[in-house]
Amino acid sequence: MKHRRIGHAAGPHLDALKNQGFCLVENIIPAAMVEGLASDLGDSFAATPVSDGPFYGADTVRFGGLLNRSPFAALFIQHPLILEIVENILGPWCDNIQLNLTQAIEIRPGAEQQVPHRDQDMWPVSRMLPSDHEAEYLVNVMWPFTPYAPENGSTMLWPGSHRRRAEDLIDPDEAVSLEIDPGSALLFLGSTLHCGGANGTMAARRGMIVSYSLGWLKPYEIQSLVYPPEKARHFSPDLARLVGYQVHRPNLGNVEGRCPSELLGERQHSGAVDALGDEQIALIEAFRSQARS
């Protein structure tokens, strides 16, 4: 996936994402679809107890598995412009991306600001490498269901913080918080310092995060448990791949040595089958020719 084409629409967003660590992609989904999704999730928002713990934060409600809860979810998750941007950011470090999580979030009136964090720090490797390493692990996409504004807890972001990974916290005065309308998407890197803001209004801030990660990482939400074969069988092949029914070369994430997508169709009665990258094939050829000489 290393040399992806960059379309006209994606170019400026990619530049902004790389330069400041986030970008706003405005008006890319019709309001009716946001309303359809938000209304399908209404019962879940009402039925889910508030979160527990100093990261998730009291006065917030969160739930995942959004493809199980609304047929509209796939339209957001597979939005072609979003996927193009994400694949361009993550492509240099993997063969294929994967869905890392879908999470609906309500920030209730009176909720305090979340702790600033970088989402990629869930994978300790990002902190084991020198702080100036450039690998990206994840791209986050925040889709508001209600209008977001600084007063109601719009996501706070620290511009340029993806180049300052050694700094766990940065001066709050450097943070920005945008007004975002439903139908638009806020994209930010896993290396960008950010957090949910405090909600000082009387109305809940509702939205959803969809994140994508390098295909060889353990996802935050175990997609293949959330969407077991009985569910994923009804997904399009592309969506099934995105939720993990796909081997990442070399041979990672297999079932019985075969691609997990075989669980979705006719069972094959073959044995283990290699899925190797160029590097492994070159190494094997070098070894074999050395053994022959």
Ligand SMILES: O=C(O)CCC(=O)C(=O)O
């Ligand atoms: O709700 C938000 O604006 C951001 C939430 C977030 O960053 C997180 O939960 O990781």
Ligand SMILES: [Fe+2]
């Ligand atoms: Fe986050």
